[in-house]
Amino acid sequence: MQEIKNLIKNVSTEIQLINTSKRLYGKQLAPNFSIFDYIATNETNLNYILADLLNPKGSHQQDDLFLKNFIKICLPKLQCQEWSGFLDNLANIGIEREEIAYANKSNRKMDIYLTDGGKYGICIENKPYARDQKDQLNDYYQELEKRKHSHKHLVYLSQNLPSDCSVKSEDLEQWQINNEFSHIGYNDLVDWLDACKADCQNASVLEFINQFIKFIQKQFMGLSDMSEQNAIINAMLESDESIVSAIKIASQVPILQRNLIEKLNKQLNEKINQNPNYQLYQNKPVSLSKEKRVVLI
Structure with a gap:
């Protein structure tokens, strides 16, 4: 269990360092700038x-x-x-x-x-x-x-x-x-x-190639920030213990997702109960009325 905690702590530290670097050197790095935000990508x-x-x-x-x-x-x-x-x-x-x-x-x-x-x-x-x-x-x-x-x-x-x-x-x-x-x-x-x-x-x-690669990774591969991904992968591969910990963490992701959904459901119910103008409907179509707003989950 301690190895898992250490891995999570290391990954969190790496991500914090990356975010700090982005804030400190944002003007020089401009990590979110892309020429492909200004040209057609059809x-x-x-x-x-x-x-x-x-x-x-x-x-x-x-x-x-x-x-x-x-x-x-x-x-x-x-x-x-x-x-x-x-x-x-x-x-x-x-x-x-x-x-x-x-x-x-x-x-x-x-x-x-x-x-x-x-x-x-x-x-x-x-x-x-x-x-x-x-x-x-x-x-x-x-x-x-x-x-x-x-x-x-x-x-x-x-x-x-x-x-x-x-x-x-x-x-x-x-x-x-x-x-x-x-x-x-x-x-x-x-x-x-x-x-x-x-x-x-x-x-x-060369700069265009780099920009094109970033566009492809974001648009078609779902990778918006390669620096974070590389930091996470490097942390997971740092030792045999971290690899085992990463596999254990990955196996618990479905349970984590269910817990987060249950937590969201509970929070929504609490908010809705505090306001009579809202209703919560689960997994079924509803007709909207002017009197009440509807939240679907």
Whole structure:
């Protein structure tokens, strides 16, 4: 029990130190400032960012740094003999956004399309928020096939798996067997961007990468403050005893949640009993009246 108390105390101390640092050095660190609070982060704009980074001739001026690391980190299955012609020619790969699927006459738009202009074709379908539409992935696959690419690959960028209405499960399985499909999440993009930072030679681009990573972690991974998370993890990994204590604490989280809910319920009841203008209804719909306000739990 003492080990558990020590771990909780250490974590609390680390968090207090972080919060103190933020207060003391807020002007220098500005931890809550993000360029992504001022620009659109819808699917279209995210496609623009990703396409420009992947483009060897993009405004970042880092040549094929981002594309090379994207293949290495996010699409390792393409590092094979069949794709050697593509990998050896990264500097000349063309990148298009919202490429019309004209070959199969579906007129859909491929979010990001990469090609060497001949044998190789890659379609990246980015689904940060919405689900894929009926036959969408199947149409993109058919588009790559009808463009006569002897080597094609469909990339599904989403925190979710493709829906059955977008592609049949047996077709998806066959694509994977043929090395024609990859599912990646936004957490994979963080690994990709981290890998690019080491060789990025421009300070402005490097700062943008850092901001993009923070946005992805907050928007898609639920990590709003990595400094706190790292402090907690480091405290848990400090010793064998702290690891055991962390596991014991984690096992009690469901009980803690129930106790907190019961405590909240009790507090709400006490407040409501003190005010006749409030009523408490549990887990059932109610009709609102002008006379009484309603609290639902």
